[in-house]
Amino acid sequence: MTGANTFWGGRVIQALESDPGIDVILGLGTEAPSVPFERAEFVRADQAYAILHRIVRAAQVDTVVHTFLMVDSTQVTARALHEINVIGTMNLLAAAGASDSKVRHVVVKSSTMVYGSSPKDPALFREDTPRSSPPRTRMERSLVEAEALVRDFAEDNPATVVTVLRFGNVLGADIVTPISRNLSRRLCPSIFGFDPLLQFLEEDDVTRALEFVTHREIPGIYNVAGSGMLPWSEVATICGTRLLPLPPVQTRRLAAPLTRLGLVDLPPELDQLLRYGRGVDTTRLQEAGFRYRFTSAGTVDSFVRASRLRRSAGNPPPAYTYEHDVEQFFRHSPSVTGGER
Amino acid sequence: MAPRQVATEDRLSGEVVRLPLMPETEPLEDPRLGDVDTWGRSESFRALLRTLYDPIYSKWFRVEWEGLDKIPAEGGALLVANHAGAIPSDAPVIMHGIEKELGRPVYGMADYFFRTIPVVGTLWSRGGGVPANPLNAYRLLHDEHQLALVFPEGTKGPSKSFTDRYQLRRFGRGGFVEIAMRAGVPVVPIAVIGSEETMPVVLRLPALARALGIPYFPVTANMLLLGPLGLVVPFPAKFRLRVLDPVTFDVPANQERYTKSRVMEEAERIRMDLQENVYDMLQTRRSVWFG
Structure with missing residues (x-):
């Protein structure tokens, strides 16, 4: 499991821990995990996964779940994005495809961003529908590149089951994305004269989908998004925010002062x-x-409930801090006999 | 991962037997506020548009139909018509007319360029317009059994000069025939007269069109007479429409590709049929304004 310190990695590890059919879970992360693991082992690794090859060999890893693909460009620099999404994936697949590797299932968490968004698009993309325009942003390029690496890997390793999940826009109680940040403010950016249709996916459904394919070992590419679509204006109304129409030409340049001030997020x-x-x-x-x-509308609704609660009850304090020695004690000390952790 | 497709299917069916499906749940809660569907159309907005447009349809253009019974009462069908007038009135006339007379909605398929215009693109989509994309057309016709309307001439129809009126342009690359074949639906041609006179193109300004990034920039008789108002006000020409016999193709549906010669042959036959009927209707027309 890559990205063990990230939101998704942590969630999926927690979900998989309850499965007795899984002997050992190894979580790789660049930083300490933010959620407690019942029995998963955490290994700190840099994002290029230089040590991965050794781990795969030593632990006889049979399943790799790659959740560490960045989809929020506001959080990282362009260089880090490339390192994480493209180089990270490349090294991961190289380790998984090594001649002495026992890996027989690879799950990759990708994004529907690989389809892009352009006026020539069909109303619904199927998994085999090509993009209608070349990727314009760094984020899209890095994801398209990462998926191409996965596709090559699948071709070179026909015995390995490769599953790619393309997730839509995620909202939920805990996840923070540029869209969720916009919807949490009093004013939410829109582009004048446009009211696009969007799909949303609840964060629990993301974890469940990753768990689902990890258990079943089904190969192929799958879109994951809530059913139905909502216009952006309706999303804003459900969230109780007002739309701030930005000019349709030179949008990002003109919105730059607002972005700088932190009033809108417009990656x-x-x-x-x-x-x-x-x-x-x-x-x-x-x-x-x-x-x-959850449907798309149900997702937005669940997001609003959670943010209302947070507004009234405040942010819950971080429930868990990773302590390396403590975790090691629980897992390996002879005095820990089971039952109470 | 296309080459692995076959293995995918095999393994999939095997997996399903071994592991039970996730339990079926009740329909999910879907707390929507509006009525915009996945195509972007809104029934309430369409109802409003129909109320506003009906006087234009019946009083301004005084539309008359022939052979409306040839439009299938159910199932998908691809409607094709000749296209004319700088800002063409034929699309709303056909869409409103069929919905009014037969109670079946018509999804007008237009160039993706529409979507890029602020406000207009959104209203077009809320009103039942769909970007002309083969996947969209297939889903409408095959999966949802709807009526879709296309103008195979594309922008070549409305942008032609008034001196070329009622001379049908080339029917693209016959994509519409291929779409109907793939979806397994008939093509229903509709010949339209009156459209050319609603907004005659006097000349075009290609340099300005390029600068604005639009397909063509017409100078119309309406603009010369009415000024800027001429951009939106069509002349009250009398519209007559004739539905021709539906064309079916005895080819299997759902094929990836159909032979180009067959496609072009069918497209050309439909074009000739429409052209002949347009000429025939013009022969019996006494007056542009009164029909």
Whole structure:
């Protein structure tokens, strides 16, 4: 499991821990995990996964879940983005594909951003629909490149099951994205004259989908997004925020002062998304047996409930701090006999 | 991962047997506020548009139909028509007309360029317009059994000069035939007269069009007579529409590709049929304004 310190990695590890069929869970992360693990082992590794090859060999890893693909360009520099998404994926796959590796299943958490967002787009993208325009932003380019690496890996290692999940816009109680930040403010950016249709995915459904494919070892590419689509204006209304229409030309340049002041979040990915939206066909994963808990509108609703609660009750204090020695004690000390951790 | 597709299917069916499906749940809660569907259309907005447009349809253009019964009462069908007038009135006339007379909505498919215009693009989509994309057309016709309207001439139809009126342009690359074949639906041609006179193109300004990034910039008789108002006010020409016999293709649906010769042959036949009927209707027309 990569990205053990990130939101998704931590969540999925917690979900998988309850499965007795899984012997050992190794979490790789660049920083200490933010959530407690029941039995998973945490290994600190740099984002290039230089030590991964050794780990794969030593621990006889059979499944790799790659959750560490960045999809929020406001959090990292362009260089770090490339290192994490492209170089990280490359090294990971190189280790997984080494001749002495026992890896037989690779799960990759990608994003529907690989489809882009352009006026030429179909209303719904299927997994095999090509993009209608070349990628414009660094984020999209890095994801497209990372997926190409995964595709090559799948071709070179026909015995390994490769699953790629493309997740839509995620909202939920805990996840923070440029979209969630915008929707939490009193004024939320829109682009004048455009009211795009968007799909949303609840954070729990993300974890459940990753868990689902990890258990079942189903190969292929799958779109993951809540059913139905909502216009951006309706999303804003549900969230109780007012739309601030930005000029449709030179949008990002003119919005730069607002972005600088932290009044709006407008990464390059959102500029097109807030014009043309994006929809994906999610029947393939449902045919494989996956059931969603939330529709797109249900996701927005669940997000609003959580933010209302936070507004009234304040931020819950961080419940957990990773202490390396303590974790090692619980896992390996002979005096820990089970039962109470 | 296309080459692995076959293995995917095999493994998939095997997996499903071994592991039970996730339990079926009740329909999920879907707390929507508006009525905009996944196509971007809003029924309440369309109802408003129909109320506003009906006087233009029946009083201004005084639309008359022939052969409306040839439009299938159910199932998907691809409607194709000749396209004319700088800002063409034929699309709303056909869409409103069929919905009014037969109660079936028509999804007008237009160039993606529409979507890039602020406000207009959004209203077009809320009103039932869909970007002309093969995947969209397939989903509308095959999966949802709807009526879709396309103008195979594209922008070449409305941008032609008034001196070329009622001379049908090339029908693109016959993409519409291929779409109908793939979706397994008939093509229903509709010949339209009156459209050319609603907004005659006197000349075009290609340099200005390029500068504005639009397909063509027409100078119309309406603009010369009415000034800026001429951009939105069409002349009250009498509209007559004739629905021709539906064309079906005896080819299997859902094919990736169809032979270009067959596609072009069918497209050309439909074009000739429309052209002949347009000429025929013009022969019996006594007056542009009264029909």
